[in-house]
Amino acid sequence: MSFWHMSRLMDRIMEDYMREMARNENRVSPYWRDADHSILQVANEAHQTVNDDKKFAVTIDVSQFRPEELKVNLDGRCLTVEGKQEQKDDRSFMARSFVRSWTLPEDANLEALRTELSDRGQLTIEAPKTGTSGTKKNIPICPAHK
Template sequence: MAICIHPWAGGSTILPRLLDDVFSEIDDAFNELAHIERPHRCHRRKAEKKALSGQLEKVTDDGSKLAISLDVSKFKPDELKVNLDGRTLTIEGKQEVTEGHNYTSRTFLRQWTLPENVDVEHIRSSLTENGQLAVEVPKFKAAVTSISIPIQKAIHQ
């Protein structure tokens, strides 16, 4: 676009007002496009977060073991990691897919602090065919000891 200042326009504010109007219309058009696209992207991200959120995980304690079940059906087994650091259990998934010019990345990280009454030496995990990752940690068996405690006579001083 070429701008030409004519001698008859000297001191006039027509040109700046004209440019303001043009750029204002362009800004309005871009803002409308952004509003059209934004809800779609936002909705998609919320749906993906919900799919990977805690609503698809289940933690149960049946008295003999602590069990964690997590839906990881979007991930391949080699894209998953289950680690135990001290009493902190971490389940992590990372997936990267490149198809032509499209790149998709999907990740999640879940952590739990295991209670003192579980046997972390015997923790195990398994993955079902339908994508359910199960982690089970057995609890220590309570030692049932029964002893008789004799009653002694208190000495008064």
């Protein structure tokens, strides 16, 4: 088979594929257009993090979840926020979830870690700093020995 025939065969295969994709898109389109697209934004918004001399804090939008659908865990210095939601009825099932993790700084007071969930669904997790982080110093970069 010549290169020209092979090229035409590949073109035909791609055209068939694209035609089938367009056909499937047209079949799904009426349902997609009417769907609740907010489920695609599950905790997908940018979170806000503060890490200054006084505290480490993170705020995340969890407004699509009820408090009982959320978990905040601390494993060592690893802070994890999880949300899991399931909705069932006679004809459908919908599930959404998210997991976000942060490593807390060495000088964060883990014993004083607290959470707050606002009426608008903003979850804030905050740990004050102990102020006893290691001494800061500049470390010179030395050339390698040959």
